Every structure is written in C-alpha cells, then in structure tokens.
Amino acid sequence: MQRGSFQWMKTLNKSIILNKIRTGGPISRAQIAKDTKLTPPTVSSIVKELIEQGIVRESAQGTSQGGRKPTMLIINSTEFYIIGIDAGPRTVKFVLADLSGELKEEKIIPIDRKITGHQFINILVTGIKSVLSARKALAGKIAGIGVAMHGVVKVEEGVSEFAPNLDLHDVAIKEELEKAFDYEVKVENDARAMALGEAWFGDSEGVKSMLALNIGSGIGAGLMIDGKLYHGEYDLAGEIGHMTLDVNGEECTCGNNGCLQTVASGPAIEKRAKQLLAEGRAGGLASLAGGNPDQVSGELVYQAAVQGDKDSKAILEETGTYIGIGLTNLIHVINPSKIVIGGGVSSAGGMILQPIKQTIKARALTNEAKQTEIAISPLQSNATVLGAVALVLTELFDPLPRNSD
Ligand SMILES: [Zn+2]
Incomplete structure (x- = not known):
C-alpha cells in the first residue's frame, strides 16, 4: 500500500x-x-x-x-501486512506480520563489526528486501514499516539521534527507508516499542500504566500511560540504563560512571563472570565454557546457575538486586500499575525475578508499592519486533497515537 x-x-x-x-x-x-x-x-x-x-x-x-x-x-487480519524491525545493537531482526501479529516471515542479520550510518541503512534495506522477496504476493498489501531502534530516537523525524552501542549519530532512518520503499515508516526507541508490543500482544492490555524494561546489551524502558506511549519533551523518557547507581562506579558507554547498565546488563554479567573465572572461581561455569573465558556469555552463566554453580547464581542474584534498586527508584517516581521485564537477561526467569521482587519489597516506601506487579515478558525475544509492528498498527487503529506530551 x-x-x-x-x-x-x-x-x-x-x-x-x-x-x-x-x-x-x-x-x-x-x-x-x-x-x-x-x-x-x-x-x-x-x-x-x-x-x-x-x-x-x-x-x-x-x-x-x-x-x-x-x-x-x-x-480481516490477513488483508494487510506490516514489516517490523528490531534493530541492534548486535543483530537486526526483520519480520513480516499480519494484523494480528502473526509472523509470516523472519530474518536476522548480524552486525559483527563497527559500521557507519550508511552501512546500517544498507543492512535495513537488504533485510526488508529479503522478507519482501520471500512473500512477493504480499508486496501490495504492506501497511507500513516499523523500526525499533536502540538508543535515542527523534520520533517525529524518524531519526536515530544517538545509538551508543553502535556509536552512530543522526541516522535518518525514516527518510532513507521511505526513499528506498514507498511505504510509511515509523521509528521508535526499542524499549518503548517493546512496551507497545507488550500492550498490544502480551498480557498487559487494559493495564492503566505499565513500564516495560528491555535488559540486554543495554537497558531501556518504555512507559505506557492509559494506552499511550510516553515520550517526554525530547523523546528521552525511559533511558534508565543510564540512571546512576554508583557515582564511583565503572565507566559506561555514555561516558558517565556507575550507570545501571554497567552493573545489570548482559555485558556486565559477562564481565563479572570472567573476573570470577580469572580468580579460579565459578568452577561449574568454567567447565561449561570448556576452560575458555571467551565462551562465557550471559546465557552460559544462567546455564551454570541452573546446574548449581553457586558463583554463577550469585552473579544473577546480584544483577537482580541492582535491577530491583533501579526499579524501586522508578516506582517512586512513576508508580506504575505493572512492570514487565524483557530482553536477553530476562530469560534467566525466576533466578532474576526473585531478587528483583525481594529488593523492591525491602526498599519501596509503602505496602502498595512493595506489591507492584512485576512479570517476565510473555513475548520474550519477539516483544520488541512485535512492538515495531504495533507502531504501524497504532497509526491504523488508534484515534490518538501519541500522548499530548
Ligand atoms: Zn551510561
């Protein structure tokens, strides 16, 4: 279309x-x-x-x-289709979905080196062409393209203002993709897109206010209030990965010290695990990694923890505690009805959820706040890409897609 x-x-x-x-x-x-x-x-x-x-x-x-x-x-959910993109920082995922969010086509392109803005656009164009050519018959039924981009996004202009983990600045995603394809393009921050995905396709429809957290190689959040995404004055709302937890902490990709994502992201888990291995600890993890520290990933730490490695378990508990502290801060500022946690780190499930809940229980100011509903994302690794799909659906279905913020 x-x-x-x-x-x-x-x-x-x-x-x-x-x-x-x-x-x-x-x-x-x-x-x-x-x-x-x-x-x-x-x-x-x-x-x-x-x-x-x-x-x-x-x-x-x-x-x-x-x-x-x-x-x-x-x-009639098969009358129109939407291309959803979950962009970066390590992979770009492309899907073709119908109006009910059912995925008809899927493609992943890894980003395995430092790239320029131009090369990044080329990856997007290649992926879109690939899902389109797999379903040639549907090309006339595409309602639009939604892009969930990590980092700071100027939403109206569809520009990636700053993508710290790819070190990209001012990439005009909407303009470039609309030049390459004659479809409507919507661009949104990935964590906000994830919140939208949870609201449209997860278990959170009708929840009054919901905070969705994406914890992977970075940490971001999206806030839905009365069914609308909240952006803030300059589209910066939700950058909680850069909430300072320790003024004397490690340096972050943003240049500040002790940001939440220096202690609670996938890379932070990896780093602590490698330190323990270097000290000759976390034996269970060491044997899973075959003695090679380069094999250590957040996923492997989780596996080691499940198999009973105490040090790996402690890393996940510590991560959950830090996330819990960050969430308690947010509960005190926003007081959401519900918090949904997604992204790679959330696949540790209960092992991370328990310390999060305990920390909130110990620190929140009131009994109601201590009981804030916290859930692991039911959509898991598809939450963000479904959110990208929902960006276009919002345009189609919602009378007032943006908050009057
Ligand atoms: Zn930071």
Whole structure:
C-alpha cells in the first residue's frame, strides 16, 4: 500500500470503530454503536467502507437478543501486512506480520563489526528486501514499516539521534527507508516499542500504566500511560540504563560512571563472570565454557546457575538486586500499575525475578508499592519486533497515537 494512503483511510470515528472491532470482536454493529456512543447510521456507513477496504469482514452470526441474529464483525487480519524491525545493537531482526501479529516471515542479520550510518541503512534495506522477496504476493498489501531502534530516537523525524552501542549519530532512518520503499515508516526507541508490543500482544492490555524494561546489551524502558506511549519533551523518557547507581562506579558507554547498565546488563554479567573465572572461581561455569573465558556469555552463566554453580547464581542474584534498586527508584517516581521485564537477561526467569521482587519489597516506601506487579515478558525475544509492528498498527487503529506530551 502506497505511502499516504492512510491519510484518507483514517478519520477519528473510523479509528474508534476499527479499534472497537479489534479489541471487542466478533462484535455486532449495534453493540459498536452502543459502546462508542456513535449513531447506528454512522456505524453502518463506516463499517460499509471498512468492509469495502477489506480491513473488516463479517463473521458467523451472533446470538439473537430477540429478533433476527446480528451479523458479527471481525478484523480481516490477513488483508494487510506490516514489516517490523528490531534493530541492534548486535543483530537486526526483520519480520513480516499480519494484523494480528502473526509472523509470516523472519530474518536476522548480524552486525559483527563497527559500521557507519550508511552501512546500517544498507543492512535495513537488504533485510526488508529479503522478507519482501520471500512473500512477493504480499508486496501490495504492506501497511507500513516499523523500526525499533536502540538508543535515542527523534520520533517525529524518524531519526536515530544517538545509538551508543553502535556509536552512530543522526541516522535518518525514516527518510532513507521511505526513499528506498514507498511505504510509511515509523521509528521508535526499542524499549518503548517493546512496551507497545507488550500492550498490544502480551498480557498487559487494559493495564492503566505499565513500564516495560528491555535488559540486554543495554537497558531501556518504555512507559505506557492509559494506552499511550510516553515520550517526554525530547523523546528521552525511559533511558534508565543510564540512571546512576554508583557515582564511583565503572565507566559506561555514555561516558558517565556507575550507570545501571554497567552493573545489570548482559555485558556486565559477562564481565563479572570472567573476573570470577580469572580468580579460579565459578568452577561449574568454567567447565561449561570448556576452560575458555571467551565462551562465557550471559546465557552460559544462567546455564551454570541452573546446574548449581553457586558463583554463577550469585552473579544473577546480584544483577537482580541492582535491577530491583533501579526499579524501586522508578516506582517512586512513576508508580506504575505493572512492570514487565524483557530482553536477553530476562530469560534467566525466576533466578532474576526473585531478587528483583525481594529488593523492591525491602526498599519501596509503602505496602502498595512493595506489591507492584512485576512479570517476565510473555513475548520474550519477539516483544520488541512485535512492538515495531504495533507502531504501524497504532497509526491504523488508534484515534490518538501519541500522548499530548
Ligand atoms: Zn551510561
């Protein structure tokens, strides 16, 4: 679908009705009118248009409330497709998904060396072409491309302002991709995209305020308030990986010292594990790594911990404690209804969740705050890329995609 086509597709009432069908379908026209407070003739004429456009279809008949059975409406989720991209810092993941978030195609391109902005764009273009050529028949049905980019993103302009782990500055992702493909492109910070993914496809729909944390090679967070992403004045909201925990701590990629991600990210786990090996400790981990410290990864530390290596277990507990301290700070500032933890480090599951919960319990100010719901992401490694897909869905379904922040 060509760029700009959504402008004519989208009106406020249309989005309200579409979203009602998405979240409440199968649903009858009468019920939509009742729930949205739009008049039955308005609902009928908009639904007629949506059916003609192919995005809504009639399904089986519902049960009668007296009189004839109403025809039920559902989203025709295979009418449009979206390309979602989870970009970096170590790999770029590309998916082709339908409107229900079902993945039809998937491709991963590793970033294994230092690259320029130009080379980064080339990787994106190559990956998009690859998923498109695998599904040539769908090229005319692409509703847009969503990019979840690590680092600081200027959301309106679609520019990656600063990607610290790739050392890239001012990469005009939206402009370059819209030049290369005639699709609408949305760019968002990866942790915020992840929060959106959890809200659309995880177990967090309807949660009043939700903080989603992405803990991998960096740490970022996305905040949803009343179903909308919060960006802050300059799109910086959620950069919690650079919250200072120790003013005398190790230097971070950002140049400051003792940031949360110097003690709680995947690389931080790796580094501490290597130190222990050098001291002749963490025997279980050493044997899993075949005596080679280069084999040590966060994943291996987790495996060693599961197999009973006490030092590896202690590393994960310490990591959980640091994350818990960071989260307690956030609870005191934001007081979210729920916190979802995703990213590579979250695959340590309970081993990391328990110390996080204990730390919050020990440190939070009130009993309610101590009980804040903390969950490991149900979408796991697909959360961010599904969030990228949801960036385009938001444009399509949501009447007011951005907070008035
Ligand atoms: Zn930092």
